[in-house]
Amino acid sequence: MTQMASSGGDTSADNVGERGGVSIAPRPYRLSEVSGPLDRAELTAIDAWWRAANYLSVGQIYLMKNPLLREALRPEHIKPRLLGHFGTVPGLNLVWAHANRAIRRRELNAVFVAGPGHGGPGPNACAWLEGTYSELYSHIPRDGAGMGALFAQFSFPGGVPSHCAPETPGSFHEGGELGYSLLHAYGAALDNPDLTVFCVIGDGEAETGPLAGSWHANKFLNPGRDGAVLPILALNQYKIANPTILARIPEHELIELLRGCGYEPIVVAGDDPATVHQAMAAAVDGCLDRIDRIQRAARFGADGAPASWPMIVLRTPKGWTCPPVVDGDPIEGTFRAHQVPLPAARDNDSHREVLERWLRSYRPEELFDDAGQPVPELLDQVPAGDRRMSANPVANGGMLVRDLRLPDWREFGVEVAAPGGTKHEATRVLGGWLREVTRRNPDNFLTFAPDELASNRLQDILEVTGRDWQAEIGEYDVALDRTGRVIEVLSEHMCQGLLEGYLLTGRHGVFTCYEAFIHIVDAMFNQHAKWLDASAAVSWRRPIASLNYLLSSHVWRQDHNGFTHQDPGFLDVVLNKKPEIVRVYLPPDANTLLSTYDHCLRSRHYVNVVVAGKQPQEDWLSVPDAAVHCARGLGIWEWAGNNDTVGSTPDVVLACAGDVPTLETLAAAAILRDRLPDLRVRVVNVVDLMRLLPADEHPHGLPDREFDTLFTTDRPVIFAFHGYPWLVHRLTYRRTNHGEMHVRGYKEEGTTTTPFDMVMLNDLDRYHLVMDVIDRVPDLREKAAGLRQEMVDARWKARAWTREHGEDIPCVAEWSWPEVSL
């Protein structure tokens, strides 16, 4: 019936149901006599759990009424739209049942990650059996009425999704987009020495790049400091319409592949329940014993060879226990069992009859009492209180999150006697503060980087810790450390996924990345933002620490690495998500970066995107001024403007957001002050990009009246922007003065060149900004024709210089405020 060697059970054989080769329903099975670690009572009990969870799963997929089959199934009992994926569910329920046995016997502190897509019915069922569902959702009690409500809400309007989600008790992993289960599991285990994460990985998911790379996350798991991940590769052979690669390579290749990733796999295979239960119990025992030995050796012994961690390959039929044949097509054990095995159950009498027999094959009358409550034999298997995986607070990280011990950022600020008098590498200054953050929070703060920590100038962190590394350490390796608080791996997916897992389980962290390559995790960001948004609406979820990005080596200073390294578009992706969740900051100098990051590390439940340069650049604001400016999020820099007195209206507003645009804007302002001293020039700097949005569109949005005061209602605004210019238009198109908003930003004009040539290529340079002013301020074009020509000439001169010398012209490279750079 399936492609697996049967071991004597009879789950899949059947001779009832619709005849004539049309459809065959499964029949109730008896547990065969197979020896193993489970005695008969244990075997019977664990199988009862599995049957109960499977029954409850099938019920969720199909039924909107008659949950206990107290009457024959009628069309109106069945949902009009049948959703959810049964194929993976029996495997999930099997793992949960066996995890519970281990939790009880070993007093494990464990959580569950369901990797396979749309397997939600399984964890929902287990959480209901454990009572958690009813504790968290009082309208879904653990009885017949509650079972009906549990069934009805599944994949139903106003109900819960078909995959694990924020609504799922015990889940900190969204099962919507595939590829991240193992990363979330490892992220949860970091700094959680007593935790065991049972992580089920679907063989479909295993084909994704992020999952394929994440097997090596074990190179960062310290058996002394961290908890354990027990990966269970659920090899049920099929995706929606295709077999899976890992199920179609010879088993010896699969074992080699997993060994090569540093695991010692145990294969559990079969389609006879008793056989699989015994094998699974033995495998789980064996794996947990091995984990115990590895952890004891690390915690009480010497630093030995890197551990080879145990894992399980679970090879069972797709849709195990579902109808073997429907309408003449084999279902159980084939790709057709992936989703809903009986899609016409509502309207087709024979499908509905098979469905009823299928449900009854789990013998619900043995599992639920007259009130629909689980029988004591099932309840006995539920771990106590928080030890239930569905109730473990680790999976509701906001319950556990502690404030960071943050050093006063002001003490790490740079001295600024006058604007522009000194230069610093902003991210290096931040690195000094992050070093102290790391030192003061030795067990709940981590920094992640794709081999870019030092490149992004955060290497001062390494003064108090090393880079986490559990593989071999070579003679010339530096700063590697078995207990390092920095995780560097050349995979943005791994950095993002591990950090997500770490945050979702109640800790804090930073991900620093080259700006252009953060697009690699666009999709992961999207999913995390959706999780934050959806979980905010779940009453029992508590806010978690924000996901903090520090993007450096940004578009304007990737001149030397060229076009492929120039992309500020992550901001556009971020701003598509819910305003309540996302924040974007563009601090113009070192002190504003410090102040911004202090704010980010105190915040909860946001995604904070901070873009900052690593090159030496002018310090504009002192510590107190930076604090005020960042608190406001944007403001007039009166010292940089000209004749811009309070209450007056300037002739032109020079707005800027981002460090390089700010530099160019100030250099332009200096020219205007010198050459057009009568012109009233206002300089507005924007740190918090969200302030540009209308107040009713974002919590940080500036009220229109204040916006109009800053940007005027009718004067030209020359806006020098870090990213793609239309982003500013998208943020401000509702503002009074939007028609006068002229934005310069990155327009995909890039090449291998110099920093100043990069801004010239995109017309964001000081000279072009001056030209923009001359072109936009009424009557100035004629009056300042000479200055305009000077600007044109200066651009040509600067361009020619770079072509000849390979670096920027000295009047630009050595410019300092408030000189005129000509």
Added chain:
Amino acid sequence: MTQMASSGGDTSADNVGERGGVSIAPRPYRLSEVSGPLDRAELTAIDAWWRAANYLSVGQIYLMKNPLLREALRPEHIKPRLLGHFGTVPGLNLVWAHANRAIRRRELNAVFVAGPGHGGPGPNACAWLEGTYSELYSHIPRDGAGMGALFAQFSFPGGVPSHCAPETPGSFHEGGELGYSLLHAYGAALDNPDLTVFCVIGDGEAETGPLAGSWHANKFLNPGRDGAVLPILALNQYKIANPTILARIPEHELIELLRGCGYEPIVVAGDDPATVHQAMAAAVDGCLDRIDRIQRAARFGADGAPASWPMIVLRTPKGWTCPPVVDGDPIEGTFRAHQVPLPAARDNDSHREVLERWLRSYRPEELFDDAGQPVPELLDQVPAGDRRMSANPVANGGMLVRDLRLPDWREFGVEVAAPGGTKHEATRVLGGWLREVTRRNPDNFLTFAPDELASNRLQDILEVTGRDWQAEIGEYDVALDRTGRVIEVLSEHMCQGLLEGYLLTGRHGVFTCYEAFIHIVDAMFNQHAKWLDASAAVSWRRPIASLNYLLSSHVWRQDHNGFTHQDPGFLDVVLNKKPEIVRVYLPPDANTLLSTYDHCLRSRHYVNVVVAGKQPQEDWLSVPDAAVHCARGLGIWEWAGNNDTVGSTPDVVLACAGDVPTLETLAAAAILRDRLPDLRVRVVNVVDLMRLLPADEHPHGLPDREFDTLFTTDRPVIFAFHGYPWLVHRLTYRRTNHGEMHVRGYKEEGTTTTPFDMVMLNDLDRYHLVMDVIDRVPDLREKAAGLRQEMVDARWKARAWTREHGEDIPCVAEWSWPEVSL
């Protein structure tokens, strides 16, 4: 000197240079006596090539003058900014040299993929030695002057990037963002039975998820139909600042990992040139012999067991042959050799001296004659003509691309007697046409899908082909085929990367994907778009076929899969790229989808993004009408409007883009026609989103006058849009009537619900559109207060219905144009 067991060579020992433990320069080495496949002459010759390429690589990184060291190095000979990564270059040059030997001996048709980042100097050097550089760039002849120009342009303003790029002869792989080398290699090999792809993978790149997943691309490579990929894992141990995982796991684990991926690896390790040359020659011979056997068996024998393909693990020191020690720090063989080993060579006399000794250690006087031309011993190693990897037309795919044989799409169109009278699944209709495209183009058209071909309703393609699958085929697998023209793997990265490789080497294809999950390849799209943009400026590159996306299962019909599956933001990412490159189409029905796709498959050098639904939906336009409408890109649907006579100005414009927004707009128009018969309503449908852009911003941009004619200059426009609403504002903010543009689109309001509830959640539904009209058209609010209340009530009724019944209210689900759905 390095961490490798030395085999008797003396490349790394030295006793000249700066003393006092400060800096040590390498000294010239002699080839040791090591037996192997190379006789002494061959060994000497191949080593000469390697030295020449290394010399030319170091020269590119450092020198702007004095390329042949005809005088002592002075500061002004050295570039002010030292860029490029030397660490990986000797490995690349070694592979190139040995590939050339194989090409000559075996008359191979071969191309080269340089995976390691910033390794550009190597392939540049080899292309110059082969003469291709000079053929393509006449200002860089193959002599001393040309050498000087080659050096000076590298990573210099106006010059070439530090990684392989469109400017690099023989490269079809951009080396900027890491992770895609093996996918591009496999994509090139598909349908190229005579091709061999030498693909060098850096051990840094190997940590990325996309690369980790792509080892399994061999499951889709048919040794009969396709060419071969020879992966060379360059294990030089280090990234920028860290060791690599694959270099720090035990070798037996590495071998198991690669075997588990279906490869039979040969390890070449050492730091003695002669030893490595002999081992490498033997390894390349062995691998190519094995490939030959596999291909012969497949082409002349029976369908045997899936092949285990050969590959090479090349374990040599990072920065091999560079200074072993600089300023007291070990360099060669450590992470410090990753980038520029002597960063102060211009200003620091001892660094400059070491640099000069380093350059002279390659003995340039033996390699280049008085004119600076390569000596005959080097030229003898250059393969003939197009067999040079730097000149192979496969790497300039536009040279090879042939027009597809396209069936007439009109014959596949659906009959439309009247608008909205019938329904079809648009993508299924397209599938019928693509079936014929597949049949007529059996060797240069492929379809890629992440297990979503049938889900996206393109399964008719499987009537004429199967799914490519080279692993085991199981009893219940269907439509798998060793020569299938559909590649399905649950990895968007693999689909995208294989298709890119296939297109870049001159073929055609389609990638169909769920809309939300296409974000997984945002970064890959960005890089491909940048390649297209940059290559258009390279005179010898020819336009390649467009990259065609078909995004279905889109945001509005992912109601059942819930919030995680709802994301139309790929359009925003796409529109950030160069207008010349990107196209976005939102065909509203089956015939417009056919017409659009016919256009896409005829186009060149674009990225075409087409979003279309797979659910049964109204056919609006007949074949002739669809042809006209798509040719225009947008237009008035007079039959849908009311009192909208030519030359008149309507009271309101209902604009729509996307199939579901079009449906809702027409349902709203029907209500308005019935209830407000005096209102002049214009319906404008947009297929080609680019037409909304100003004419000076995009080649498809509509001139302002035409835009104003369609959208009026002052009447309210209610725009129902497929994606995030602000995208329409970003496209239209310069238009006269932008102030009256009111856009409804997706606002991240999603959940598990029904199709109509999804549009209601985002205020894009017919009832809300009518309310928008009432609220925006002057004086209508009072006059139509009753209708407005009807709309409010209808929304509540529809919402309540879904909550109770789990499906849409019949008056919506069964609505047909031009009924009123109340």
